[in-house]
Amino acid sequence: MAATLNHIQLGRDAYKGAATTLCAGCGHNSITNHLIKALYELGVEPHRLAKMSGIGCSSKTPAYFVEQAHGFNGVHGRMPALTTGAQLADRRLIMLGVSGDGDTVSIGLGQFLHMVRRNVDCTYIVEDNGTYGLTKGQFSATADVGSVQKKGAVNTFQPIDPCAVALTLGCSFVARSFSGDGKQLVPLIKAAIAHRGMALLDVVSPCVTFNDHDGSTKSYSWVKEHDEEIHDVSFIPYFEEIAIDYEPGTTVSVEMHDGSHLLLKKLGAEYDPSDRRAAIQMVEESRGRGQLVTGLLYIDESMPDFATTERIPAERALRDLGEQDLRLSRADFDAFLDEFA
Amino acid sequence: MSNLKVNELTFQAATVNGSGSQSANMVLTRAIFSMGIPVAPKNVFPSNIEGLPTWYQLRITPEGYMARKGDPDVLVALNPATWANDLKTVRPGGAVVHEEAYSTAEARDDVTYYPVPFSKLAKTRIQSDTLRKQLTNLIYVGVVAGLLGIPKDRLEHGVQRVFQTKPKAWQVNIDAVNVGYEYWEQNFKDKPCGFRLEPMTGKVDDLVLVEGNQAGALGALMGGVTVAAWYPITPSSSLCENLIAYTDRFRVDPKTGERLISVVQAEDELAALGMAIGAGWAGARAMTSTSGPGISLMAEFSGLAYYAEIPVVIWDIQRVGPSTGLPTRTMQGDVSFAYSLSHGDTRHIVLLPGNVEECYEFGRLAFDLADRFQTPVFVLSDLDLGMNLWMTRKFEYPQAAFDRGKVLTAERIEELKGDWGRYRDVDGDGIPWRTLPNTDHPLAGYFTRGSGHDENARYTESAETYARNVDRLARKLEGARPVLPQPVAEEPGSEVGIIAFGSSEAAVAEARVLLAETGLRTDYLRLRALPMSKAVTEFVARHERVYVVEQNRDGQVYDLIRLELSPDHVGRLRSIRNYDGQPLPAEAITRPLKELEAVPA
Numbered sequence: 001m002a003a004t005l006n007h008i009q010l011g012r013d014a015y016k017g018a019a020t021t022l023c024a025g026c027g028h029n030s031i032t033n034h035l036i037k038a039l040y041e042l043g044v045e046p047h048r049l050a051k052m053s054g055i056g057c058s059s060k061t062p063a064y065f066v067e068q069a070h071g072f073n074g075v076h077g078r079m080p081a082l083t084t085g086a087q088l089a090d091r092r093l094i095m096l097g098v099s100g101d102g103d104t105v106s107i108g109l110g111q112f113l114h115m116v117r118r119n120v121d122c123t124y125i126v127e128d129n130g131t132y133g134l135t136k137g138q139f140s141a142t143a144d145v146g147s148v149q150k151k152g153a154v155n156t157f158q159p160i161d162p163c164a165v166a167l168t169l170g171c172s173f174v175a176r177s178f179s180g181d182g183k184q185l186v187p188l189i190k191a192a193i194a195h196r197g198m199a200l201l202d203v204v205s206p207c208v209t210f211n212d213h214d215g216s217t218k219s220y221s222w223v224k225e226h227d228e229e230i231h232d233v234s235f236i237p238y239f240e241e242i243a244i245d246y247e248p249g250t251t252v253s254v255e256m257h258d259g260s261h262l263l264l265k266k267l268g269a270e271y272d273p274s275d276r277r278a279a280i281q282m283v284e285e286s287r288g289r290g291q292l293v294t295g296l297l298y299i300d301e302s303m304p305d306f307a308t309t310e311r312i313p314a315e316r317a318l319r320d321l322g323e324q325d326l327r328l329s330r331a332d333f334d335a336f337l338d339e340f341a
Numbered sequence: 342m343s344n345l346k347v348n349e350l351t352f353q354a355a356t357v358n359g360s361g362s363q364s365a366n367m368v369l370t371r372a373i374f375s376m377g378i379p380v381a382p383k384n385v386f387p388s389n390i391e392g393l394p395t396w397y398q399l400r401i402t403p404e405g406y407m408a409r410k411g412d413p414d415v416l417v418a419l420n421p422a423t424w425a426n427d428l429k430t431v432r433p434g435g436a437v438v439h440e441e442a443y444s445t446a447e448a449r450d451d452v453t454y455y456p457v458p459f460s461k462l463a464k465t466r467i468q469s470d471t472l473r474k475q476l477t478n479l480i481y482v483g484v485v486a487g488l489l490g491i492p493k494d495r496l497e498h499g500v501q502r503v504f505q506t507k508p509k510a511w512q513v514n515i516d517a518v519n520v521g522y523e524y525w526e527q528n529f530k531d532k533p534c535g536f537r538l539e540p541m542t543g544k545v546d547d548l549v550l551v552e553g554n555q556a557g558a559l560g561a562l563m564g565g566v567t568v569a570a571w572y573p574i575t576p577s578s579s580l581c582e583n584l585i586a587y588t589d590r591f592r593v594d595p596k597t598g599e600r601l602i603s604v605v606q607a608e609d610e611l612a613a614l615g616m617a618i619g620a621g622w623a624g625a626r627a628m629t630s631t632s633g634p635g636i637s638l639m640a641e642f643s644g645l646a647y648y649a650e651i652p653v654v655i656w657d658i659q660r661v662g663p664s665t666g667l668p669t670r671t672m673q674g675d676v677s678f679a680y681s682l683s684h685g686d687t688r689h690i691v692l693l694p695g696n697v698e699e700c701y702e703f704g705r706l707a708f709d710l711a712d713r714f715q716t717p718v719f720v721l722s723d724l725d726l727g728m729n730l731w732m733t734r735k736f737e738y739p740q741a742a743f744d745r746g747k748v749l750t751a752e753r754i755e756e757l758k759g760d761w762g763r764y765r766d767v768d769g770d771g772i773p774w775r776t777l778p779n780t781d782h783p784l785a786g787y788f789t790r791g792s793g794h795d796e797n798a799r800y801t802e803s804a805e806t807y808a809r810n811v812d813r814l815a816r817k818l819e820g821a822r823p824v825l826p827q828p829v830a831e832e833p834g835s836e837v838g839i840i841a842f843g844s845s846e847a848a849v850a851e852a853r854v855l856l857a858e859t860g861l862r863t864d865y866l867r868l869r870a871l872p873m874s875k876a877v878t879e880f881v882a883r884h885e886r887v888y889v890v891e892q893n894r895d896g897q898v899y900d901l902i903r904l905e906l907s908p909d910h911v912g913r914l915r916s917i918r919n920y921d922g923q924p925l926p927a928e929a930i931t932r933p934l935k936e937l938e939a940v941p942a
C-alpha cells in the first residue's frame with residue numbers, strides 16, 4: 001500500500017530520525033512522536049527545519065526526528081543564543097528548539113528570558129520532568145515545593161514556572177501541555193510553528209526512571225489527575241479549509257500569521273487567550289489549587305519577531321549576501337577614509 | 342632662548358574625567374597634525390564616569406615615533422588632586438601651564454610656569470552656563486597654541502575637524518580657544534618656552550589618524566560581517582559601536598530601511614559568542630568583540646566551535662587582568678589563554694595585529710580564515726591599539742573576493758550522489774566539507790554536536806574515532822601555519838634579534854633606532870599569528886641572542902616560542918616583559934636589553 005503523502009508529497013517516514021536512546025516509557029519519546037506527526041501533517045520542508053537543543057535527555061531528542069533536517073546539539077543552557085544567531089543568518093529557517101527544565105530555567109534561564117524578550121521566531125519546547133535524568137535524578141528548578149525525590153529527599157524551594165516567567169515578559173505565544181496528550185499537543189505544536197515569534201510550549205513529560213513515583217508532581221498519574229484543560233484545541237493549516245462547524249460563543253478562532261487558524265473550543269469557563277494578565281492570574285490560581293492548567297495560555301500574533309525588528313531582509317538571507325552587497329564601493333571607501341584625515 | 346626644540350616634545354594635559362577635556366585634546370591634536378607634524382596621542386583614563394584623574398599625552402617627534410614617552414615637556418595642569426605629582430613628572434626645562442590658584446610655593450625652579458586664571462576667565466568670558474565646563478578646556482588649547490606657535494587658522498581647522506558634524510558648535514569653541522590665545526598674547530608673549538611647532542611637509546601628508554577599534558570595525562565591514570553580537574566592556578565596546586555607526590551609514594537601504602547586518606547587544610558574553618556561532622553555523626559571517634573577562638566567559642562556546650568546526654571571529658581588545666584587573670589599562674595578557682581557550686585539547690587561530698592598518702586587514706581576513714578552516718579565529722588587539730589614535734597610511738581597498746571555504750551546494754551533493762560526510766577528510770588537509778542549513782537536498786542535513794562524533798557526524802563514544810577526529814583537528818591547525826599572516830622581518834644581519842607582536846611594534850621600532858645609535862644593531866621579527874610560522878624558529882636559528890618583547894608578566898609568547906624550538910636553540914631566547922598597564926615605551930626595551938646583553942650567553 002502506498003504511504004499517505006502530505007501536501008508536499010512526503011510520507012511520514014521522511015519525518016523520522018534515528019532510534020531513540022532514551023528509557024522505554026520516557027515522556028520525551030512521546031513528544032518526539034507528536035513532533036513527527038505535527039511536522040508531517042503540516043508539511044514542513046525538512047531542509048528548512050533547524051533543530052536546536054542544549055544538553056540533557058530532552059536535548060538529545062532532535063536526533064530522533066526529521067533526520068534530513070540540520071540539527072545542532074549545542075552546550076548546556078545555551079540553545080537560545082545559537083538559535084538567535086542562526087535565525088539572523090537565515091530567517092527563512094524554521095527554528096525548532098528542544099530543551100529541558102534544567103537546560104531552560106537553571107543553567108539557561110538568562111538566555112531563555114532574553115530570547116523571550118527579543119521574540120525570536122522559534123518554537124521552544126521545554127520537555128519538563130522536574131529532574132536531572134542524565135546525572136541520575138537530582139531536583140530541577142521546576143520541581144514543586146514538597147515534591148519528593150526517588151530517594152526520599154523533599155524539595156523545599158519554589159519552582160520556576162517557564163510559562164509564568166514567559167507570560168510576565170510578554171512572550172508572544174505561551175502554551176502548556178502534557179506528553180501523554182497528543183490530541184492537545186499536536187495542534188499546539190502546529191500552532192507554535194505557524195506562529196511568527198517566540199512560541200513557548202512547556203510540556204510536562206514524566207521521567208519514568210527518576211521522577212514517576214508517588215510524591216512527584218511530574219508523574220504520569222499526578223498529571224492525569226490534576227490536568228485542567230482550558231479548551232479543546234484544533235489547528236487548521238492555511239492549506240486546508242475550515243470545515244468544522246461550531247456553535248457561536250463556544251469557540252475562539254485565532255488567525256495565525258500564515259493564514260492558519262487555531263480553534264479553541266470552550267470546555268469550562270470563558271477564556272480569552274489574548275489577555276495576558278488573565279493568563280498570569282489563571283496560572284497562579286491553578287497552582288494555588290494544586291492543578292495544572294494546559295492549553296494555549298496566551299497568544300499575540302501582532303508582535304514583530306526579532307528579525308523583523310532588526311529590519312533584516314525577509315527574502316534574502318544574510319548568509320547569501322556577497323561582496324557587492326556587503327562591501328563599500330571603492331568611491332565610498334575612499335571618501336570614508338578621507339574623513340579620518 | 343638656547344636649545345629651542347622644534348617639533349619635538351611630549352605634551353600632557355592632566356584633567357578630571359567627565360569634564361569634557363577630550364574635545365579640547367582632540368582640537369589640539371588635529372591642529373598640530375594639520376601642520377604636517379607627526380602626533381602620537383595616548384589617553385590614560387580611569388574606570389569611572391566623572392571625577393577621577395585622567396591624562397592625555399601627545400607625543401610629537403619629527404621622526405613620527407608612535408610609542409609612549411614617559412615624562413612630559415609641556416604640562417597643562419587642571420586637576421588640583423594630582424597637581425603636586427603632575428608637576429614632579431615634568432622634565433627639566435619644561436613648561437607648566439596651570440590654574441593660577443594652584444600653589445607653586447614648594448615648586449621646582451627648573452621649569453617655567455604659566456599661571457592662567459582658568460576659572461575666572463571661564464566665568465567672565467564664556468557666556469553659556471551649560472557649556473562653560475566643557476569650553477573651559479578649550480581655553481587651555483589657546484594658551485598652549487600661543488606658547489608653541491600653532492597658527493590660528495590651524496586651531497580653527499582643529500575645531501571644525503573635531504566638531505565635523507556640528508557646525509553650530511564651531512564658533513563657540515573657537516571663541517573659547519581665542520580667550521586662551523588672547524590671554525597668552527597679553528601675559529606670556531615675552532615669556533617663551535623651549536619648544537616650538539613649525540609646519541612640516543613630507544612626513545604625514547597622506548596619513549590619517551585612526552583608532553584600532555575603528556580600523557577593526559571597518560575591516561569587519563569590508564570582510565562581509567552580517568551578524569555581530571557583543572556585550573559592553575571596556576576597551577572593546579567602541580569596536581561594535583563603530584560597526585553600528587558605519588553600518589547605519591553603509592548597510593541600510595535608504596528606501597526600505599532594510600539592514601544588511603544585525604548587530605545584537607547580547608545579555609552577556611556567553612550569549613554574544615553563542616549568537617555568533619549560531620550565525621556562523623547557518624552560514625553568515627559572524628563575529629563578537631570583547632575583552633579579557635568576556636574571553637573567560639567564552640571558553641565554553643569556543644570549545645564547541647573548535648570541536649564542531651564552526652567559523653566565527655572573536656576580537657579580544659586586551660586589558661589588564663586577571664579578574665576585573667585594571668579595566669582601562671593595556672596588556673598583552675590573553676595570548677596563551679586565547680590560544681587554547683576551552684577544556685580538553687584545543688588550539689585556535691590567533692591573529693596579532695601590530696598596528697591599525699593590520700586591525701583593518703586582519704579584521705577582514707579573519708572571516709576568510711574562519712570560513713576556510715571552519716574554526717574560531719581570535720584577533721588580539723589591546724587597549725593601546727584599540728582606543729588610541731594612530732597615524733597610518735590609508736587602508737587598501739580589498740582586491741580578493743570572500744573565501745567562503747568548503748561549502749557543498751545541493752547541486753554538488755547531487756553530483757556526489759549524497760556520498761559525503763561532514764567530518765570526512767577528503768582533501769587530506771584536515772578540513773572537511775560542510776553544508777548550510779536550508780540547503781534544498783534530502784541528504785544535505787547533518788547533526789552538529791559538541792559530543793563525540795564520527796566522520797558522518799553521528800554520535801559515537803568510540804575511542805578510535807575520537808582520537809582520529811582530534812588528530813585531524815590538529816592536522817587542520819598545522820595546515821594553517823603557512824597560510825596565516827607570516828611574520829614581518831627586518832634582518833640587516835645582526836647576531837642580536839628581537840621578536841615582538843601587537844602594539845609593541847611602535848616601541849620596538851623606536852628602540853631599534855636608539856640601540857643602533859649606541860652601536861647595537863638588531864634584527865627584528867614581528868609575529869603576526871598563531872600557530873606560528875616556521876619563520877620564527879628559523880629566525881631564532883640565525884641569531885645568537887633573541888629578545889622576546891611582550892606586555893605581560895609571564896612571558897607568554899616567550900614560552901610559546903620555546904616550545905617550538907629545537908633544544909639546542911632554547912638557550913638563545915631571552916625575555917623582556919613590561920606589565921604596568923601603560924603603553925610600552927622604547928626605554929622599557931632598550932634598558933633591559935642592554936642589561937641582558939651584558940650577561941654572557
